Amino acid sequence: MTIDSDQPTPVPRRLQLEHAQAVAEQADRHAVTLESILAVLRSARLDDRASRTTAIDLASSSLIELRSTTDQQRGTMLEPVDGAFARLRSDLRPLARFGGLDVQFVEPPTGGRALPGEVAHAARAIVRSAVLALVDQEDAKRVRIQWDCDGLNLLIDIRDDGEGRISAHDDSLRPIAERVSALDGGLDVSSTTGWGTTLAIRLPLDPPAETEPLEDSADFSPRERDVLRLVASGARNRAIAAQLGITDNTVKFHVSNLLRKAGVRTRGELTAIAAASTRPRQ
Incomplete structure (x- = not known):
């Protein structure tokens, strides 16, 4: 068979999806940083000088982390589940501290199977996006985040105390649903009016099978x-x-x-x- 040298070699679809997920994760991280900076600048607990100093520190830390993350190799990296969860807590700390949001974390069990880098990155991005969606759409004041692992899947449970208006078809959840679907995971949404919303997310730890063209x-x-x-x-x-x-x-x-x-x-x-x-x- 003769190969046409002018024909570009097709890029595996999986690599395209991984790139899109990395870009989406960076966008989510930027959104959390900007929300945190706005929360600092609006905070009645800080005077003008203190709010500016804190906002600059948040922006500087985010820029440093972005530069280091850009150079990070994700393919074969593994993260202990408790370590990945600790990074999530760090991501959300400014929003909780200055945004008036009570974020409760239920620690995952230590030990057990480590998370593939792609799953750990996606899980943090999904939770960040979910918290922002719940705060924006539900006027939530309290969010409870729990991670667990059954050996085959990372199990994420996110609950708020909002108005309970969000459904699985809500536009604010579309980016989350797309990311979960890209990893062959599952997303269940249950809302009770006046009691809040619960998101139950399952992310397989093993990579999904290659999809057909x-x-x-x-x-x-x-x-x-x-x-x-x-x-x-x-x-x-x-x-x-x-x-x-x-x-x-x-x-x-x-x-x-x-x-x-x-x-x-x-x-x-x-x-x-x-x-x-x-x-x-x-």
């Missing part, structure tokens, strides 16, 4: 498959329309359907996943 994993029409292959090649709407003999608006319609069926929100995400999973035809 995107073209085969979704119910695409023949025309949508044609558009998908061209999107994966980097072609824009006008070029796709010219090659397939359709209008620009028709291309937009097909791309919209592809986004919905692939479960992504942007063309960039669709391009990355499609390029990773589309193989040259023999």
